Amino acid sequence: MLIKITDEISVFLAEVYNKSLQTCDVPEKWKLANATPIFKKGKRSSAANYRPVSLTIILCKVLESLIREKVIEHLDLCKLIRDTQHRFVKNWACLTNL
Numbered sequence: 001m002l003i004k005i006t007d008e009i010s011v012f013l014a015e016v017y018n019k020s021l022q023t024c025d026v027p028e029k030w031k032l033a034n035a036t037p038i039f040k041k042g043k044r045s046s047a048a049n050y051r052p053v054s055l056t057i058i059l060c061k062v063l064e065s066l067i068r069e070k071v072i073e074h075l076d077l078c079k080l081i082r083d084t085q086h087r088f089v090k091n092w093a094c095l096t097n098l
Contacts, residue, residue: 013059016059021067033056038050
């Protein structure tokens with residue numbers, strides 16, 4: 001749905017995102033999340049066999065993604081990520097480090 005209304009909301013979102021970055025804060029509703037239990041394994045009747053997942057607002061996730069991209073770009077440009085660090089580098093994984 002957001003892709004379909006991109007033209008209508010892009011200016012508004014840019015303002016919200018820029019204000020959030022300037023004030024180091026996000027709208028209060030973006031801080032709320034719905035916690036949903038996800039079954040891992042074992043008996044379904046045991047609460048220990050579930051892990052909580054927080055469902056947050058998509059617009060907040062987009063902002064987080066934009067920030068992450070810029071941070072990774074800066075770290076890469078300034079050569080601040082070692083060759084031994086595989087977890088947060090694109091196309092690298094923990095297994096490639098093995």
